[in-house]
Structure formats: C-alpha cells, structure tokens
Amino acid sequence: MTILYAQLADQIEQLINDGVYQEGERLPGVRVLSRQFGVSISTVLQAHQTLESRGYLEARERSGYFARLPRKDTPVPTMQKPRVRPAPVTARDMALDLCSVELKQMVAFGPAVPHADFLPLRQIQQATIWAARQGMATLDYAFPGKEVFRRQIAQRMTSLGVVTTPEDIVATNGAQEAIILALRAVTQPGDIVAVESPSFPGILQALEVVGLRALEIPTHPLEGLSLEGLELALAQWPIKACVVVPNHSNPLGVRMPDDKKKRLVTLLDDAGVVLIEDDIYGDLPHEGERPRPAKSFDSSGNVIYCSSFSKTISPGLRLGWIVPGKYFNEVSQQKYFSNLATASIPQLAVAHFLEQGGYDRYLRTARQRYREATERMRAVIGREFPEGTAVSRPMGGFVVWVQLPDRVSGTRVFHRAREVGINVAPGRMFSTTNKYEDYVRINCANPWSERIDKAIRQLGILVSEEQEVQGATSDSPDGVNHDMAAAGS
Numbered sequence: 001m002t003i004l005y006a007q008l009a010d011q012i013e014q015l016i017n018d019g020v021y022q023e024g025e026r027l028p029g030v031r032v033l034s035r036q037f038g039v040s041i042s043t044v045l046q047a048h049q050t051l052e053s054r055g056y057l058e059a060r061e062r063s064g065y066f067a068r069l070p071r072k073d074t075p076v077p078t079m080q081k082p083r084v085r086p087a088p089v090t091a092r093d094m095a096l097d098l099c100s101v102e103l104k105q106m107v108a109f110g111p112a113v114p115h116a117d118f119l120p121l122r123q124i125q126q127a128t129i130w131a132a133r134q135g136m137a138t139l140d141y142a143f144p145g146k147e148v149f150r151r152q153i154a155q156r157m158t159s160l161g162v163v164t165t166p167e168d169i170v171a172t173n174g175a176q177e178a179i180i181l182a183l184r185a186v187t188q189p190g191d192i193v194a195v196e197s198p199s200f201p202g203i204l205q206a207l208e209v210v211g212l213r214a215l216e217i218p219t220h221p222l223e224g225l226s227l228e229g230l231e232l233a234l235a236q237w238p239i240k241a242c243v244v245v246p247n248h249s250n251p252l253g254v255r256m257p258d259d260k261k262k263r264l265v266t267l268l269d270d271a272g273v274v275l276i277e278d279d280i281y282g283d284l285p286h287e288g289e290r291p292r293p294a295k296s297f298d299s300s301g302n303v304i305y306c307s308s309f310s311k312t313i314s315p316g317l318r319l320g321w322i323v324p325g326k327y328f329n330e331v332s333q334q335k336y337f338s339n340l341a342t343a344s345i346p347q348l349a350v351a352h353f354l355e356q357g358g359y360d361r362y363l364r365t366a367r368q369r370y371r372e373a374t375e376r377m378r379a380v381i382g383r384e385f386p387e388g389t390a391v392s393r394p395m396g397g398f399v400v401w402v403q404l405p406d407r408v409s410g411t412r413v414f415h416r417a418r419e420v421g422i423n424v425a426p427g428r429m430f431s432t433t434n435k436y437e438d439y440v441r442i443n444c445a446n447p448w449s450e451r452i453d454k455a456i457r458q459l460g461i462l463v464s465e466e467q468e469v470q471g472a473t474s475d476s477p478d479g480v481n482h483d484m485a486a487a488g489s
Helices: 004-017 030-037 041-054 092-098 101-105 121-132 147-159 174-186 201-210 227-236 258-271 325-339 344-355 358-384 410-419 450-474 482-487
Strands: 057-060 064-067 170-172 192-197 213-220 239-244 274-278 303-308 320-323 399-403 439-443
Touching (some): 004 030, 004 041, 041 057, 041 358, 121 344, 147 320, 170 325, 192 227, 201 213, 227 239, 227 258, 344 358, 358 399
Parallel strands (some): 192 213, 274 303
Antiparallel strands (some): 057 064, 399 439
C-alpha cells in the first residue's frame, strides 16, 4: 500500500514533468495544495520533502518551493573484474579507524549505521522495559536462544518461504557473529571462500578472524553476483563456502533476481559448496514486497541463513539469528564454545515488539524513508560532484556506492574529509586487493539538515580538487603522479 504523501508526491512530480509547473516556477502555497488535493497540510509538507529528495523541488528560505527538473540521472558504477585469485584478508585496521571515537563529532557518512531518527526508538525502549520486568526469564542462559524469540523468527521465516521451526534457529550477537559461526562450522583456516566484489567489510573481517582466504567474484551493479564468474572460479579453485548478500547488498544495494537466487543455490549445492546468506537488509526494500531469501530455494539444507535487527531496530541490541540447515550441530557447538548464549533481555524485548505487530508497522514507513533518503543523496551527489561521477542505484537499504571521476583516490578523499569533520568509507575497505581505490561508500540514513547538505557540498569540492590535482600530475613531464606516490610512501 502506497503512503498518501508518496501518492501526492508522484502526482506533483508528473505535473512538473508535463510542464504544468515550469523549471524555476514557484508552486502554490501549502494551504492551496492542501485544498486542491484534499489532503492535510502535513501530508503536503511530507510530499514536498519527498520531492526535494528526488530533485524535483527546491526550497528557498521565506520564498516557498520552486519546481526543478533533476539533472540527467547519474550513471551507475561499472562492474569491476577483480583478480580471480585467493588472497589473505587484512581489513581490520581501516575498519577500526572508521569507527573510532572521533566519529561522534563528525558527519557520519562512513559506517553503515542508521541515525536514531530512522529507528523505532520509543517502541523498543518500551519493549525493553517490559522485558526487564519478566523476572527469572531474564536471568538464565538462553541457549540456543529464548524460545519466544525463536518462535517469532520461525514465523517470519516461514512467511518468506523458509519453512522453519524454533528448533532450527540459533540466536546470535548480530549477523556478524552468525557469519563467523557459519564459517567456523564449515571451513578450516587457510580454506578459500568466494565473496562478492565489492564486498561488505564485515564479511572480509569475518574471513580474517577465521583465517580464511577470500576469492572475489565480480558483481553486477544491477543484478548482483556474477554466476558466470562464480562457475569459472568453482572450476579452478577448491572453494569451501560462498558468502553472498542477495538482497540489497552492501555497498551496491543490488537485489539478485529470484531466478538467479535459485540458480545460485543449485550451482553451489551441485558443487558441494556451502552458501552462507547474509540477509540483513532484506526487510528494507524501497519498493514492492519483501524479497525472498536465497534460503527459500534450498531443499537440501546447504544454505546457512544469517540475519539481524541491527539495521532495522537497533544496532546496540546486537541481536541476530542463524538458520544453519544441515549444519545445525556444528553451528550450535561453535556458538556454545564461543560465548555460550546471547543475552536474554534483547531477545525478550524484540520478541514482544514482533508479537505486538510494532515491527511491521514500523517497516511500512521506514522503507519509504530509506528510499527517499537514498534518492535525495543520489540527486545531491549528481549536482555537487564533478562530471564523470557514478552512483549506485540501490533497490533497498541505505548506502550508495560512488565511483569517483578520473580515478580520483577515495583514500585521499577519506583522509581530507576527516580533516573537515566528515567521515566516508574509502573503497579499498571493500576488497582484499585495493581494487576500489577510486570509490567511496556513503551512508544516506541521516536526517537531512543544513549540516548534511553542507557536508555533501564539501565532499563535492574535495573530489573536484583531487580531480584537478590528478589531471595536473598526470600531465607532468615525467608522467608520474607525484602526489599519489607521496601518499603511498
């Protein structure tokens, strides 16, 4: 069901596209539009915010809203072809630096963590207070998880086509622990694991912790992991597992079509390779129904499903789960030996939130907000960054993957941005081979404000300056980029 203000935004957008409101023309006032369309003033204001995010309206202080036609859509990044060789993972230092204590004073475009304004803060506070009052139920070791929590998860999984019982589920400390448990259950140190490229840094960190080698598989910016590339890798290397984010992958935000998910599951099952599915962004599509997980096509138990509520309810609760399939015993042992159990109060609180229907009500508006946030960020980057910039077109989640023009260094932009209080994620974090030096990832889940707008403009200026430096040094008599050479020394 489309929200009323989104319907109104679509109508006004069509009027602008049809020329009823010309570029630069002032729209009628809020009260006039309220009467014209038979909606409340708050609905009109929300529609205006949506149109701003799409680039169709410009708010001018004390003057009102003015129609504009967005710049031609920014192209999406090209699919890169990483060196198809296993490589050890050393992603830890930069990831820790990205989450340093200095972050709280910066504009947080770096970590993929939604601002508190995007989360159901009041509802989860109430649910946590309720959970804390449940007496002895809050004090015991809950291995492999509180039954009430696992029952709620089983119901949700079954609704997605994954027929599951509470006994099939293990509660975890977030999706990161779930992935580590899965890797430890099915691999040995030194084994080769296939991953998407670019890959979520948390997955690379998990491989590093377990002592595994990563084999990067090219990923299409609109269709996800290249199955052809994976087939070639399977024929060449003794791959033990494959970690994939089929729904709204980080950093691209791409959703793998269902037919490709099915082929992926069959391909790996036939090859005797375990598929570890990270579905942490599955609940955040920008349009349409919640997409099916790859696990829904699994008939043999070869898919290990991992997810959490860190991106939708609260990152601080550290609450996730894993559906290990035929590897249940191995995963359970790893969980028990590593930390025995996941805390009881977060499980009780989230189970109560789910049972009362609060989560589904929250998602109905959250999905629209994340869509608007990413659309607005794409539009502003398209205006403020120099020509040649490419930006991913996410189908869900809240991050965008930005390819900088003329091979501008994302690492240099990262360091220069930190100097002016802005934090972005440099592209080299998303690969074991520094393949994405000319990329950055930007978190869109921040309430739009003058500070955010100014920060994006500053980033655009920094990229333009780096582009000029890159052009000047590449034209130097000896053909050496002296600035980049010095940066690498």
